[in-house]
Amino acid sequence: MNTETPTLGSPSLPVLTAKDFASDQEIRWCPRCGDYSILAQMKKVLPGLGIPREKFVFVSGIGCSSRFPYYMNTYGMHTIHGRAPAIASGIKISRPDLQVWVITGDGDALSIGGNHFMHMIRRNMDLKIILFNNQIYGLTKGQYSPTSPRGQKTKSTPMGSVDNPLTPLSVAIGSEATFVARSVDVDIKHLSHTLERAASHKGTAFVEVYQDCNVFNSGAFEYATDKSIKGDHIVYLEHGKPLVFGTKVKKGIRLNGMNPEIVELGKGITEDDLLFHDEKLAEPSLAFLLARMRHPEFPEPMGVFRDVQKPIYDHDVNAQIDAAVAKQGEGDLEALFNMGDTWVVE
Amino acid sequence: MASTAAAPEVQSGEGMNKKREQMESVVIRFCGDSGDGMQLVGSQFMNTSAILGNDVSTLPDFPAEIRAPIGTLAGVSGYQLNFSSHDIFTPGDAVDTLVAMNPAALKSNVNDLKRGGTLIVNDDEFETSNLQKAGYETNPLLDAKISSNYQLHRVPMTRLTRDAVDGLGLSLKEADRCKNFFSLGLVYWLYDRDRKPTEDEITHKFSKKPAIMEANLRALRAGFNYGFSTESFTTHYNVPRAKLPPGKYKKITGNEATALGLVTGAKLAGKNLFYAGYPITPASDILHELAAMKNFRVRTFQAEDEIAAMSAVVGAAYAGELAITASSGPGICLKGEAIGLGIMMELPMIIVNVQRGGPSTGLPTKTEQSDLLLCYFGRNGDSPIPIIAASGPGDCFDMVQEAMRISVEFMTPVFFLTDGYIANGAEPWMIPNIKDLKPIMVQHPSGKNGQSPDSVTAEGQNGYLPYKRDAKLARPWAVPGTPGLEHRVGGLEKADVTGNVDYSPANHHHMVMTRCKKVAGIADHIPLQDIDGPDSGELLVISWGGTWGAVRTAVRQCQANGKSVSHVHMKYMNPMPRNLGDIIKNFRKVLIPELNTGQLSLLLRARFLVDAVGLNKVQGKPFLVSEVAEKINEMLGGK
Numbered sequence: 001m002n003t004e005t006p007t008l009g010s011p012s013l014p015v016l017t018a019k020d021f022a023s024d025q026e027i028r029w030c031p032r033c034g035d036y037s038i039l040a041q042m043k044k045v046l047p048g049l050g051i052p053r054e055k056f057v058f059v060s061g062i063g064c065s066s067r068f069p070y071y072m073n074t075y076g077m078h079t080i081h082g083r084a085p086a087i088a089s090g091i092k093i094s095r096p097d098l099q100v101w102v103i104t105g106d107g108d109a110l111s112i113g114g115n116h117f118m119h120m121i122r123r124n125m126d127l128k129i130i131l132f133n134n135q136i137y138g139l140t141k142g143q144y145s146p147t148s149p150r151g152q153k154t155k156s157t158p159m160g161s162v163d164n165p166l167t168p169l170s171v172a173i174g175s176e177a178t179f180v181a182r183s184v185d186v187d188i189k190h191l192s193h194t195l196e197r198a199a200s201h202k203g204t205a206f207v208e209v210y211q212d213c214n215v216f217n218s219g220a221f222e223y224a225t226d227k228s229i230k231g232d233h234i235v236y237l238e239h240g241k242p243l244v245f246g247t248k249v250k251k252g253i254r255l256n257g258m259n260p261e262i263v264e265l266g267k268g269i270t271e272d273d274l275l276f277h278d279e280k281l282a283e284p285s286l287a288f289l290l291a292r293m294r295h296p297e298f299p300e301p302m303g304v305f306r307d308v309q310k311p312i313y314d315h316d317v318n319a320q321i322d323a324a325v326a327k328q329g330e331g332d333l334e335a336l337f338n339m340g341d342t343w344v345v346e
Numbered sequence: 347m348a349s350t351a352a353a354p355e356v357q358s359g360e361g362m363n364k365k366r367e368q369m370e371s372v373v374i375r376f377c378g379d380s381g382d383g384m385q386l387v388g389s390q391f392m393n394t395s396a397i398l399g400n401d402v403s404t405l406p407d408f409p410a411e412i413r414a415p416i417g418t419l420a421g422v423s424g425y426q427l428n429f430s431s432h433d434i435f436t437p438g439d440a441v442d443t444l445v446a447m448n449p450a451a452l453k454s455n456v457n458d459l460k461r462g463g464t465l466i467v468n469d470d471e472f473e474t475s476n477l478q479k480a481g482y483e484t485n486p487l488l489d490a491k492i493s494s495n496y497q498l499h500r501v502p503m504t505r506l507t508r509d510a511v512d513g514l515g516l517s518l519k520e521a522d523r524c525k526n527f528f529s530l531g532l533v534y535w536l537y538d539r540d541r542k543p544t545e546d547e548i549t550h551k552f553s554k555k556p557a558i559m560e561a562n563l564r565a566l567r568a569g570f571n572y573g574f575s576t577e578s579f580t581t582h583y584n585v586p587r588a589k590l591p592p593g594k595y596k597k598i599t600g601n602e603a604t605a606l607g608l609v610t611g612a613k614l615a616g617k618n619l620f621y622a623g624y625p626i627t628p629a630s631d632i633l634h635e636l637a638a639m640k641n642f643r644v645r646t647f648q649a650e651d652e653i654a655a656m657s658a659v660v661g662a663a664y665a666g667e668l669a670i671t672a673s674s675g676p677g678i679c680l681k682g683e684a685i686g687l688g689i690m691m692e693l694p695m696i697i698v699n700v701q702r703g704g705p706s707t708g709l710p711t712k713t714e715q716s717d718l719l720l721c722y723f724g725r726n727g728d729s730p731i732p733i734i735a736a737s738g739p740g741d742c743f744d745m746v747q748e749a750m751r752i753s754v755e756f757m758t759p760v761f762f763l764t765d766g767y768i769a770n771g772a773e774p775w776m777i778p779n780i781k782d783l784k785p786i787m788v789q790h791p792s793g794k795n796g797q798s799p800d801s802v803t804a805e806g807q808n809g810y811l812p813y814k815r816d817a818k819l820a821r822p823w824a825v826p827g828t829p830g831l832e833h834r835v836g837g838l839e840k841a842d843v844t845g846n847v848d849y850s851p852a853n854h855h856h857m858v859m860t861r862c863k864k865v866a867g868i869a870d871h872i873p874l875q876d877i878d879g880p881d882s883g884e885l886l887v888i889s890w891g892g893t894w895g896a897v898r899t900a901v902r903q904c905q906a907n908g909k910s911v912s913h914v915h916m917k918y919m920n921p922m923p924r925n926l927g928d929i930i931k932n933f934r935k936v937l938i939p940e941l942n943t944g945q946l947s948l949l950l951r952a953r954f955l956v957d958a959v960g961l962n963k964v965q966g967k968p969f970l971v972s973e974v975a976e977k978i979n980e981m982l983g984g985k
Contacts, residue, residue: 023807023834025846054829059661062837069834070847073808075826077664078836079657080687086654090661090669091826093645094620098665098826116657119650317645324640331642333613336606337777341543342596343397345587 018043020053023073029064034185034211038132039071041192046074049099049199057098059088061113063105064139065132065211082113085120088127092314099199102129106147107137110166114146121175123313124203130195131168131208132185136217154216169291169305172206173284179205180287180305185212186225190236190302197304203312223295224302233295237303242274245299253293260293279307364574365581366538371430372585373438374533376526377455378447378468379416380409380423383526388425389772390530390544396597396774397543399587400429403895404772405437405968410627410710417471417479419450431586435738435895437771439970443536445529447471447503449480456492465496466532468525470504499578503528503569510568511561520558524565531569538584541566591776598775600739600768601628604672604698605635607746609642612668614747615754615786620662620669622647622655624677627710628766629700632672652677656684656697663693664835666790666825668750672698674766675717676707679724685759686725689861691835692813692821694753694760696746701765701891703966712966713767715891716942721761722920722949728858730865732756733919735763737894740775742768745917748872751786756868757820763919765941767968768892791822791831807833812845818871819864821845868921875923879905879912882932885981888958889939890916890946893969897939900974909982916946927954935981937961939974 021043029035046056056074060066062081069076075098079087088102102120109117109131120127136154137143143156147168151160172180179201183194191209198205210221223233231247243253250265252274263269278286287306294300325331374391376384385406396402405426414421428438443464446452448471459465472485486492487500507525508518527548534541545563552559573579598606612619621644623633637646645667649655655671662669673681678699688695701717703709721733734749736742746762753760791810810831813821824831833845841848842856878901889897894915901913914929916922930936930950938947939961947960961977963969 052829054827054832057665057826070836072834074832075664076832076834077661077691078834078838079660080683080837083653083657083684086649086657087661087664089647089649089654090620090622090658090663091665092661093647093658094618094662094667094669095665095826115650116654119654317647321640321643321645325643328641331609331613331639333610333780336609336639336642337780338594338596340596341393341397342594342777343399344594345399345590345592 016047016053018047021046021073023071025070027071028067030215032214033064034134034213035065035068035132037185037188038130038191038209038211039068041188041195042072045192045195045199048196051099055098057088057091057100058103059084059091059100060103061108062139063108063137064213065103065105066108068103082108082111083116084108085113085116085125085127085129089120089123089125092125092127093317096126096314096318100127102127104129104131106131106133106135106145106168110146110168110171114171118171118175121172121177121204121206124176124178124310125313126203126315128198128201128205129207130198131206132211133168133208134211134213134217135165135220136213138213138216142216167291167294168208169206170288173288173291173306176284176310177206177306178203178308178310180291181206182208182210182300182302182305184210184221184224184302187302194303197307201307203310224300233299234302235299237277237279237290237301237305239277239279239304242271242276243301244271244274253298260289260298262298279304281306282308364579367581367583369583369585370432371428371434371438372442372537372583373426373428373440374443374445374537375424375426375441375455375458376445376529376533377422377424377451378445378526379451380411380421381413381416382423382447383523384423384425384447387526387530388427390547391533391539392427392429392772393547393597394534394539394543395427395429395585396595398540399590400431400585401434401588401590402427402429402597402772402774403434403437404428405767406770407967408711415479417448417450417476419454419480422451422454424451424455429585431588433588433590435899436968436971439972443533445533447525447529449476449482449486452486453480453482456496459496461495463496464499464536465492466499466501466529468503468529469500470502501532501572501578506568506572507565510564514557514561516557516561521561524561527562527565528569528572531566531571532573533569534566535570535573536579536582538582541570590774593776595774595776597772598739598743599631599770599772600736600742600764601631601700601770602635603739603742603775604736604746604762604764604769605632605639607743608636608670608696608750609639609644610743610783611747611750611786612644613642614783615668615750615788617668617788619644620647620659620667621645622649622658622662622669622671623673624649624652624655626652626674626677628702628769629672629674629677629698631769632698632700652680653684656681659695660684660688660691660693663688663695664691664826666823668754669695670698671696672700674700674702674710675704675720678717678720682725685731686727686729687837688759689725689729689731690837690840692757692861694757694823696749696753696760696762698746698762698764700769701763703964709966711766713765713892713968714941714964714966715765715893716945716964717763718890718919718942718945719948721763728862730862731759731761731920732865732868733761733763735891735917735919736768737891737915737917739768739771739773741917743775743778747784747786751784752868752871754786754788754823755820755871756818756864757823758865763891765892789823790828791824792828807845811843813840814843815860815864819860819867866921869924872918872921872923874925875914875916875929877912877914877929878902880910881912881929883912884910884933885935885937885978886912886914886930886933887937887939887974887978888914888916888930888946888950890919893939893941896969896971897974899971900978903971903975904978904982909978911978911982919946922953930954930956935959937977937981939963939969939977941968
């Protein structure tokens with residue numbers, strides 16, 4: 001690889017391929033794990049972003065998904081459980097020139113790391129966060145997670161879980177997220193497109209990826225991945241377009257007061273009656289409503305729920321630094337030492 | 347203000363029948379309700395005395411509650427200071443002059459007043475309801491024990507202050523808030539202090555509130571004139587300038603010195619400072635100080651919790667910044683896991699622990715030295731970490747830079763220990779000459795060729811070897827953005843040299859030992875332990891951290907009385923200086939005074955098999971000189 005230091009987005013970049021982003025480490029996920037697909041899409045997406053390889057940092061916490069950085073030939077940190085958003089924040093505040101990705105899972109982000117997850121998002125730190133949601137603790141071999149459905153029988157819930165699950169997107173939207181999206185591990189085109197959108201967002205970009213843990217929670221998202229049935233169980237979001245889905249019968253989502261409802265098209269109902277997606281709304285109510293549409297009552301939306309611009313924490317921190325330097329001049333120790341009341345002893 | 351500390355201007359008429367006596371050293375304590383502004387007048391007295399050229403040492407003592415119920419014992423706030431015409435190392439044992447603004451303040455402080463000492467009370471506050479709140483059944487001022495043991499001055503401060511500010515249109519509440527300056531004015535007269543620095547401060551502080559400014563100025567003068575003109579006070583005192591080493595000075599607290607040292611260290615290293623913290627007493631002032639230094643490109647991050655603050659520091663360290671956090675006991679507990687990550691990743695970072703009384707929330711505003719073992723051992727696995735402890739407010743400036751030097755030279759997190767006493771206590775600090783400060787060398791490899799040619803191998807991460815060590819066993823610090831050095835670090839055990847994940851038994855054994863050896867090896871790069879007194883003898887007193895002043899004073903007193911005693915004060919807690927064991931061997935007995943139940947004792951007994959005796963105090967207060975001296979005398983018997 002070329003060792004010159006082009007700036008971010010410079011046109012003189014060497015052409016990179018997915019291979020350039022593969023590390024030499026043996027990948028140790030279980031065969032057929034959904035993580036492989038996400039890793040492959042990431043390696044495909046990064047070369048197209050126009051950012052030199054050395055400017056990427058991948059930060060993860062603990063869990064199966066958190067091995068991810070070891071398999072990327074970029075800068076990377078495999079850290080401690082739940083803290084990746086905080087560690088990534090430290091990197092991004094001090095080095096705004098880097099593109100920093102956080103790789104996390106449902107347990108890492110929403111259970112032990114819930115606090116950092118929420119605060120990273122409300123600050124709108126310029127980080128890209130991918131949450132691999134498999135609704136189970138895989139690395140610790142099969143306990144229920146904060147996204148496992150109520151009643152799920154696992155090693156730690158032999159009679160079924162009595163915990164109410166969280167919806168990751170609702171948490172993100174409630175935390176004032178500026179970019180929220182969802183995709184599925186095996187839908188590789190949709191996933192790579194979603195990752196590209198996240199990469200180009202300015203501010204925190206949150207992507208939930210439904211990921212199959214074929215060992216401990218196999219088929220949890222079959223409704224969203226099985227080609228023969230998924231058309232009735234997911235609805236693709238497109239900005240400015242109506243929410244239409246269904247394989248045999250064309251259906252849509254219509255607003256009935258404050259609530260979404262499923263309607264069949266035809267019989268006097270046209271696309272114009274449906275809910276039109278608008279990812280740019282200043283208020284997050286629509287995105288929240290979409291996030292609340294859960295299987296099996298509703299088709300689950302896939303795509304970008306929300307994409308708006310707001311002030312970005314790390315930009316503003318550094319803008320204050322620049323403003324202080326511009327106003328007071330570059331810090332001078334001599335002046336600092338002599339500030340305030342001083343006296344001389346002869 | 348660049349005053350040349352001229353002899354105190356004679357502004358108090360020497361007429362009347364007032365005597366003026368000279369004293370070497372005086373201890374004053376202002377105490378009152380936490381809303382009475384005692385910290386403010388205490389620090390004003392400190393400033394003024396420092397500017398006059400005295401050596402000064404202070405001990406602010408305030409409750410954890412911002413506003414405990416008015417007039418209660420829980421709400422008493424005090425500020426003690428010792429000012430002197432010679433070198434002093436402590437805020438003093440017994441109080442010469444006590445100012446008590448209400449019955450509760452009297453009750454909780456009068457036992458510290460010397461027999462025959464001056465007791466000034468705000469007489470107006472000694473009425474039934476306040477007496478009851480303080481638990482007095484009758485007015486203690488009428489008690490013969492008070493009036494015969496102390497020189498009691500009952501001053502109607504509330505009334506006199508109200509009279510002084512009359513006509514300025516202040517509410518009664520506003521008028522009463524000026525009475526702290528009345529008390530300060532009176533003590534200024536008593537100790538022949540110049541009012542000007544305080545008048546300047548009042549003028550500056552209240553420049554936008556002219557009525558309040560005028561009221562406080564009037565209250566200050568009214569207090570001063572009260573001392574001058576009433577017959578109650580017959581004598582006032584003068585404490586001449588101390589013979590401090592020549593130079594330019596300013597007053598500094600431990601937290602201020604720590605912040606200043608951090609910014610200085612970063613500048614000397616040519617790096618930016620990144621600070622992440624979560625508000626916690628008594629460490630928050632470090633965050634406040636650094637947040638105000640943005641033109642030094644200091645980035646401060648008030649994180650959502652202690653864990654996030656420590657984690658952000660690890661991230662910033664990987665990104666190539668000089669990364670710092672500060673906290674106190676409960677916060678340090680929360681940081682433990684991320685500190686362990688820093689140790690595994692072998693990245694430089696500083697964790698400042700301003701110790702306070704524990705366990706749990708403990709005594710948030712009071713001092714203690716009970717986190718030494720927490721810092722030594724408070725993580726999973728064998729996770730050695732260098733620990734540096736400052737001995738006083740000004741020393742924080744030098745020692746935090748030393749912590750930074752060790753951190754970057756050896757690629758390791760470093761603990762920097764202070765405590766509530768030195769963090770809030772103030773002393774004169776000689777402003778250093780920037781040219782005399784030690785540089786801090788930081789190197790980042792700029793490419794694979796930045797490493798020695800033989801290190802470039804297909805086995806590393808892109809040929810880069812993040813865990814290939816130098817002679818000091820430090821690994822290189824390649825930062826993101828450097829082309830060709832892309833590499834991954836993590837909390838899993840590393841293969842030596844390549845830094846790849848490796849759980850193999852021999853490698854883990856080797857890596858644990860290597861991390862221990864690296865930290866132990868720092869002993870070759872720190873100063874040898876110095877000793878105050880003969881290097882052999884009957885008794886060696888070993889202290890560390892903020893007890894330096896009390897222990898040094900006590901040992902010097904005993905030495906002056908012909909006792910065979912020497913003093914070692916440790917600042918390098920881990921690793922310890924190479925010669926410490928040899929020093930200890932040359933004494934028959936060893937005494938270790940600590941504000942804990944014997945933490946350094948445990949370490950030294952284990953390491954040097956020495957039958958050390960502890961002097962242990964856990965009252966949230968520093969040692970008195972007399973407590974240490976008594977123990978020394980007891981151990982030396984009649985010798």
